[in-house]
Amino acid sequence: MKVASVIVDVPSRQTDRPFDYAIPERWQGVIQPGMRVTVPFGARRLQGFVVEVKDHSDIKQLKPIEHVLDVVPVLNEELLDLGRYLTETTLCFAISAYQAMLPAAMRAKYEKTLRLTDERNREALPDDLKPLFVHQMEVAWKDIEAASLWRAAQKAVQQGVLEAVYEVKEKAGKKTVKHARLAVPDKQANDALAALPSRQKDVLSFLLEKGEAVPVAELQAALGVSSAPLKALVDKGLVVLNDVEVYRDPYEHRTFQPSEPPALTPAQEAALAKIAASVRAGEHRTFLLYGVTGSGKTEVYMQAIDEVLRQGKEAIVLVPEISLTPQMVERFKGRFGPKVAVLHSGLSIGEKYDEWRKIHRKEVQLVVGARSAVFAPFENLGMIIIDEEHETSYKQEEMPRYHARDVAIYRARRHSCPVVLGSATPTLE
Known part of the structure; x- marks a missing residue:
């Protein structure tokens, strides 16, 4: 069994050390030092950084890692070493050092919800809480606080009717732009043109001419069409829509004049x-x-x-x-x-x-x-x-x-x- 040593997202002296977690079978050989993971820590779920992968642990009963947040490590071996250097020289917590190296979007956002431990427990809920759980098993903690019902919720948790669930979510959101492309070979698309209404024909001809995926906004602007003909072509199986990831470029509306190195003094x-x-x-x-x-x-x-x-x-x-x-x-x-x-x-x-x-x-x-x-x-x-x-x-x-x-x-x-x-x-x- 492989074991991961994880620095958890609790900046305090008592937790400023790696904690061992079992690597589940499906992630054997996948989890590497420098990756972010979600782990159980007491009643909570926390984000952490894997700092070492080893073959055994001195701890007998290990909890397993619950989620892997990265496909490849976000901190390479050198940055992990740099984090250790910062903890020694600035006397900071290891988690603070590693988080300082990443953009704010990659720091975890923690959400707490209250969930019914069993469908049949609805009737056992305090009367104040029943309306919140009529159509759902889970309610966000912020909704409980907004209704000033935290005392009733605390009592229900102590009785085992409700349980607190902690979720780790990323603040990061990748920007995507919807693209349209042909869903069929060019010959089949050409054969279908004759039977189409004029607007749909324009859209399909445009995509045939381009020969590649085109941003929907660009297509609509070029042809002056609404989304209706595009949707009709999707329904007919001739066109497919995909979300394509794009970078947010703070300088996309500016052009920079290329410059040549001048002679030096x-x-x-x-x-x-x-x-x-x-x-x-x-x-x-x-x-x-x-x-x-x-x-x-x-x-x-x-x-x-x-x-x-x-x-x-x-x-x-x-x-x-x-x-x-x-x-x-x-x-x-x-x-x-x-x-x-x-x-x-x-x-x-x-x-x-x-x-x-x-x-x-x-x-x-x-x-x-x-x-x-x-x-x-x-x-x-x-x-x-x-x-x-x-x-x-x-x-x-x-x-x-x-x-x-x-x-x-x-x-x-x-x-x-x-x-x-x-x-x-x-x-x-």
């Missing part, structure tokens, strides 16, 4: 040469790029990143939140195009989640963001840059109280890559 050349030599040698060094505002530090960053990307590696650029202006984003997007993900507080929860997934799926090679972007789930880091490194915003004020500079240096040491600290007024240390 001798001072910029000298700085770039040292950084690029460290990148090519694959050695961990920490550089201070010292220069007053407007002296061209950003261009040195960009040409150093160019070198990193040519090596097939990835880069992280941290800038203070206040500096993440549209102009800054434009410079990086203009130079590196779709290779860039941007993470900052101006994005919605859904947009941050989608930018994080682009990084996790290795669809981008460069992240530009504020403090928490230092945890970007890259596996082949070639450089980390911290602009305006003297800024106090790189220090997190709540648990885990990390400094992005220290995390960057720790990660860079593991990846044998340079860290570049840029500033006009460097910190004393």
Whole structure:
């Protein structure tokens, strides 16, 4: 039997350690360290992170894992190790360290409901509660509280008439767009055209011409049709509708002008040469790029990143939140195009989640963001840059109280890559 050691979502000293759970037969060989799971913890159901998979446990009676929330690990081996480093150096709880590395959308949402233990127990319910359970076996706890019936509910639970059920739900929601495509071969669709009304004929001809799935909104706009002819074609089995997952792109309505690297000044050349030599040698060094505002530090960053990307590696650029202006984003997007993900507080929860997934799926090679972007789930880091490194915003004020500079240096040491600290007024240390 395989056993998973899980850090559960209870940030307290008593629970700040891994708890062992049995891995059910159907998930043997599937569950890996870094995955999120749902586990029973007392009367509750909690989210947790698997930190180890082993062959045995000292505990005799193990509860089984109830659900697996991920197909692949959301935290790789390096980030799990980084979490241990944060717990030791910032004295935070392990769960706080791991949650800090993920977008808010991936943190669990807990919902409590009250369920009848048996259909026949309806009559045994206190009179105040009976109306809520007339047509259902389960009622949300918030509805009980809204009706100020929690005392009656507590009594019913103690009598065994009701039981409390805890559910773990993800805040994350993937954005989907409905697409239409042919459900039959082209020849069959062509043969069906003659017998169709004009509007349906237009829709089917449009899909035949495109030869691929088309967003429903795009189809309706192009043909000026309602949803009725489309629905009729679906009913006839000629067209099928699918929900296709799309990213929320905060910059989809903006175009970025591609830019070419300008010639560098001798001072910029000298700085770039040292950084690029460290990148090519694959050695961990920490550089201070010292220069007053407007002296061209950003261009040195960009040409150093160019070198990193040519090596097939990835880069992280941290800038203070206040500096993440549209102009800054434009410079990086203009130079590196779709290779860039941007993470900052101006994005919605859904947009941050989608930018994080682009990084996790290795669809981008460069992240530009504020403090928490230092945890970007890259596996082949070639450089980390911290602009305006003297800024106090790189220090997190709540648990885990990390400094992005220290995390960057720790990660860079593991990846044998340079860290570049840029500033006009460097910190004393």
